[in-house]
Amino acid sequence: MNENWLFHWNRIREKLWVKPLLMCLLSIAAAFLATVADQPGIREWMPKVSKESVETLLELVASTMLVIAMFSVGSMVAAYASASSSATPRSFPLVLADDTSQNALSTFIGVFIFSVVALIALKNDFYEQAGVFALFTLTILVFAIVILAFIRWVDSIARLGRLGNTIDKVEKATASAFEQRLHMPYLGGQMALSSTPQGVSIFRESIAYLQRVDMVRLQLLAEKFDLKVHVQSVPGTFCTPNRAIATVEYLNKAEKLGDEGLQALGNCFVLADNRTFDQDPRFGLVVLCEIASRALSPAVNDPGTAIDVIGTLVRLFHQWADGKQRKMPEVQYDRIYVPGLVEQDLFDDAFTGIARDGAGAIEVAVRLQKAFESLSAIGFKPLAKAARVHSQLALARSELAMALPQDIDAVRSAAKF
Template sequence: MRENLLFHWNRIREKLWVKPLLVSLLSVAFAFLATLADQTNASVWVPDVSTDSIETLLNLVTSSMLVIAMFAVGAMVTAYASASNSATPRAFSVVLADDTSQNALSVFIGVFIYGAVSLVALQNDLYEHAGRFALFVVSVLVFALVILTFIRWMDSIARLGRMGNTIDKVEVAVAASFVSRLKQPYLGGKPGSNSTTLQGVPLVLSKVGYLQRVDMPSLQACAEKFDIEIEMVVLPGKFCTPANPVAFIQGSPQQQIDCLAELAAAFYLADQRTYDQDPRFGLIVLCEIASRALSPAVNDPGTAIDVIGTATRLFHQWASGDNSPDDTVVYDRISVPSIREVDMFDDAFNGLARDAAGTVEVSIRLQKAFVAMAGFGNPAIRSACLEHSRRALARNELAMTLPEDIEAVRRASLCK
């Protein structure tokens, strides 16, 4: 249940209209809650606030908030476009989920609605003595909230959409995905056999798309209901088609057939990949950012070097967490294949090494990163570092024309 809620909450966070709608509803509620003060004895001791002073404050709030909200939307759209164009369109979702910008836009729209509703209610004598004072206090607090929010948002929007900020947000998303996968290396199931000759009835999906997530609790419940075993052959991030099975069902023949439709509903397919259960997707996004920075049109090797440093930190996190995984089997009827470090290295460095083959400073930094990651104490990561160091050096030898550059890269590599 927690995993389902977290997955849907992350999808909701990517919708720009959700928070403004919620804050708008709350603003209307606050405008009418001020009338509750008239049902108490507060009118005996609170000062009498004139209607004109409250109207002046509400008019100021209402007239300015709509303009600020429109300005906020324009600035956010510009930042989102900058993130997609300068980094990669695959980074758009993490930039769109920026809480500071969404909160600021929500406050601006909510305060505008609050001011309009409160002004209409005030002009129609909805508030009495205590209610006017309560409305005045709330309006002053709302005005202060707007000022603080605007100052904080201006500091954030100056960075939103910038390359460094986008890389940082992708790193945070990948790190969170790493933590989740390291906690449950097999998504809570049993280790898969990784065999190419699996027995049982193949489970195929009728749709085509990327596997965003697997509803493990539903699979376990279905397996217990039909008394079957499930051997998954794909992980989230896989591009699935009806021609390729996602799992094999083992049990009595009739039970295998009866449960197929129910099992298929636990596999969520969509047009795009997400970061939640797919650690490799973030590595692909980082590689795309570096490749675009190395294109002749951009020619920004510094960004590629920044991405290499980011990938090194992430693999250090993976190597450190991989030493003590949680081997608790929550779903004992489901076998899940492991994620391979060599595949993660392919995602993170293949495109980068190809596009940096002729750039000596990036190639040297890449080789130094391989040397550093080889010392993390993870045998699989060390093996991947040796292979990718060899490949990158072979590309350098083909792309570079100056022998001194090739020798400098060779000295920095693991292939000395």
């Protein structure tokens, strides 16, 4: 259930309107909270404050907050455009979900709503003398929050959308997806059988990417209908109507699922137009590879970014190797069989594009061979095997792309491991 909540929470975070709406509701509640000071037993202790001074302060806040909010939106849109153009459009959801920017925008809009509501209530004598002082105190507090939020936001917006910041966000999201998959290597189910499962195949009519498998609901349905479910499409798979997403194996041969039962099982597989980072660690590797490939294009010609991405990939694969050598976690969903991630596929996603587009750049080719050497020395055999295979492929590409014999010798020397 925690995994389901996390998936939906991540989708909510990608919506720019959610936090401003919540802050608006809190601001309206805060404006009316000042009336509590007018209750008997409290108002006697409140000092007197000029009503006109509070009105002036609220008018100042109301006149400036909307301008600042519009300025912040313009800056955020520019940062989003920069992230999509300089890195890759696939990184846009991560930049959009930046907490600092969303919190700052929500604060500015919320304070504007607070000042307008409080000003209307004040001019209509909604507050008594104690309430006016409480409103004055709240306004000073809100003003201090705005100043702190603005300073923090300015520090963040200077980096938001920049290429290095985007790479860091993608690395963080990919590392989180890796860690989640390491704790549940088969999404909490059992390892898929090596043989082809026999049973009834489940298809979906949609043509889209598989974003998530609702393992909790799938387990409940499997127990209800007394069957096993062999998952054939993992998150990140591009699904089509002719491609089975799962196969149902009946344990009780006398009972058969109808169309409604098969549809209920199929609905446990969430499809959408785009891939997400949650249950799909390979997507993060694809995005990082895209960033490096764009940097290596003739229009950009930035091999330093590609080298930075290679270092990021090495860190991620070290994390993967360390996690794979831990103790295997317990099975949570014993009726569901899920294929695991294959290291060769992970390397294909991460390094194929970089090796192809950076084959003619000596600094990138050598750095790539050093990365493969580092990964092969970890001691995790599947990773070492994939590193050697990709080292040979990258060397072959460099030999075809490079014209200077000295450059080719340098790459061969780095690939000797």
